[in-house]
Amino acid sequence: MKMLRLVLAALLTVSMIFSVAACGGATQTPADSTAAASSAAATVEAASTAPAVEKDAETGLTPMADRSPVTFTLFIRDPGQAPSKDNPVLKKITELTGVTIDYQFLVGDLNEKIGVLLAGGDYPDIMFGADAKKFLDAGALIPVEDYINKYPNLKAHYAPFMKSMIAGFDGQHAYTVENYNAVPNKPAPIFEDGGVGFFMQKAVIQDAGNKIPKTLDEYFKMIEDYKAKYPTIDGAKTIGFEILCDGWRDFCLRNPAQHLMGAGNDGDVYVDPNTLVASLYQITDSAKAYYKKLNDEYHKGIIEAETFTENYDQYLARLSSGAVLGMFDQGWNFGNATNALKSAGKFERTYVAVPIANPGVKDNYIDPPSGTISGTGGLTVSTNCKNPDRLFAFWDWLLNREVQDYLQWGVEGKDWTKVGTVDKVLTPERREIMRDNAKKRDQTGDTLWQYTPKMQGLYDDGAPCGPGDSADEYLASQSEFDQKFLKDMNIQFPAQILSTPTQRPAYYPVWSFPLEDGSPAKVATNKIADTCRKYYPQMILADPSKYDALWDKFVKEIATDNPNGFLDEVNKQIKQRMDAAK
């Protein structure tokens, strides 16, 4: 039976891949022509009735002056699906601006795709998050600072970040238009830890009398107790702790030690908060103690050896079953499992991040809205873009508050209603749409909003830029269980279980640093990561008496991976960034 289901699932996957591929290939031309037709119609209408300042009746938005049809191709570094061509919001935007975006989501492997793009020289007009350094080295990017300064909204939006953007690569020009982290205005409160952390099932916390674990020992003690009390959950064997080791997602295995030491997520190094010198946390005593603890837990049966061989899908399936009590992960990485649990009504089986750190150390998981950007991430514009002026004018137009509201919230009355003086909540119908990824994609302006410069957080008058920034909307969208959970814990939002975030230094985070292709530093990071992914599982599964010997062997092997070649480069870049921020 299980087999049959697997086969069916496999067949379904295959057919879906085919249909996606087919859609991608077939829809391009009709889309362009409908876009052209609708915007041509709009132009004619506008020309015959009134000058360009006439507001759109449905949305109240002011159209752009130049509405001649133009299409920009946009490559996105992640797999996904382009919004339907019938998406009413995107159609309206095209009508008002003449601009159509042709979304090209990643199919297959990112590095392979980048290699193909580079080798062929056939760059899309815009690229999102596609290793800008490589394209810059290939001479494929245009500097963006002059265009940004030409348009008032863009100029105001990026003024606080321009220095970092220019310092990002060569110190002379800015090449990336950061769309996610550039927030010049007041940030929204943090509701949940969507990033890194030790996660625990809410049921475990409730069962322990709403106790919050603070150290590894407390964390695993609670899991052990719960597992002893409930050996099975909904018929499945209870799994104490999962460690995902599949491919690049094995940060779940390799990264925890830096957080136990009280750091945020810097990637492969620990940066001393006082001296700002990077070192390898992988070989510290903290790491040694952490993997020893996991070794203990493995021998107690809390960790299953299976976790080291399972793939990402199997991992998500385990979490979705509700039988896994805890794991170290990043919120977005198991978002699908959370959604599955929610739609199954198992709210007590969803997870919350808990403040685990070494005894006496303050946890530092949450990245506060930094007010700084790396200067290397976001959107890049390629030399193939024929009309960058139109593109930046379009981006500038999108940054208007009314347009942002239309993309994120929709139309007043139909999609949202006012609460108090400035806050808004979605209507139940719209909330349903936002919960369903397919509907959100095909019926709202979400995709366009995601991959363009945008407003996030709170406007100066305190109004939330989008539903994700609204406290009222967050609370209104919570299930009954979660509302009670928060009340019992005596907190407003789950993120308050963790320590209040502290400001990160300007260089943060190290994982965003560009390392030159083929350089010794880049080879070294690969080798260090490989050594870790080889040894850590062995240590956890090892006979406890052999643990120390294995650890010594591991430390010796790390020393042969040229760690200083990597650390020197990182330290150099930290210094550069700190100097640039002064």
Place this chain on the structure above:
Amino acid sequence: MNMAVNELALQKKAIKLVDRRKLWNRYKSQKSLFFMIIPCMIITFLFSYWPLTGWIMAFQNFRPNKGYLKSTFVGFEQFKFLFQDHIFWQDFRNTLVMSVLNLIFGFVFAIGFALLLNEIRSLGFKRITQTASYLPHFLSWVIVCSLISNILSTYDGTLNNLLMWLGLIDKPVLWLGEQNYFWWIVAFSNVWKEMGWNSIIYIAAMSAIDPQLYESCEIDGGNRYHKIWHITLPGIRPTIIVLLIMNIGWIMNAGFEIQYLLGRGLVMDVSETIDIFVLKYGITLGNYSLATASGMLKSVISIVLIAVTNYISGRMDEESVF
């Protein structure tokens, strides 16, 4: 005496001329055939020979923005990096071992399966079996690896459940986490996926064997096993040898997907192949030169292997590809 020698030389020359004329006439008479082959030659040149100019990257520190002409030449630097890296040699070993296992198991099972199918009298059953057995060939490795890891799972995995039920083991075995098992898992997964497909060609070869041979074997008192051993196997021997030679050319390609998809930290030392090495240290690091260098190395080794096998089998059996 001298004159005789001269005459002989003259005669030889005349014969040569006539030969050459004959050859030229033959060419002329086949003019249309030559024209027909031109497009094929152009395609072969474009897709098989022209890309070889890219090998120049292996001797450069190639950067896409500089191109072939402006990238700096580094001589054998890339090859030196390969040869000095112990991980490369480890991956080289893994590639060879897994390839040889695949080759042996692939041949034995495909031929064995073809022999068994050939002996089946019920045509309907034979067809169903054959179709069912080659269907897995059309599944992608992503799907197959998902199936394998579910079957081998310690968490309600079919194999562990079966062995526990039979009482052969008392606790589930972490099949994918043990270095000793990895090569065998790869070999048997390949067998499962490709056995039916590979056997098609043998079945075809068997159907070409003259039935009179079987009849005379029967008259001589041979039973089924005798027939298999003395008639069927020798009958498909040329096919086996040609396929063997061609497959040996692929020995540096142990595959990529299965090792990439099933490989985890625990088995990294035995799971990584040269292709994965190229991906990790060449493509992902943007070091195209290194990737080219190892690709070149693979091609050179493959050519040598093919030539050697071809020579040996030609000597032994007069059965060779070129």
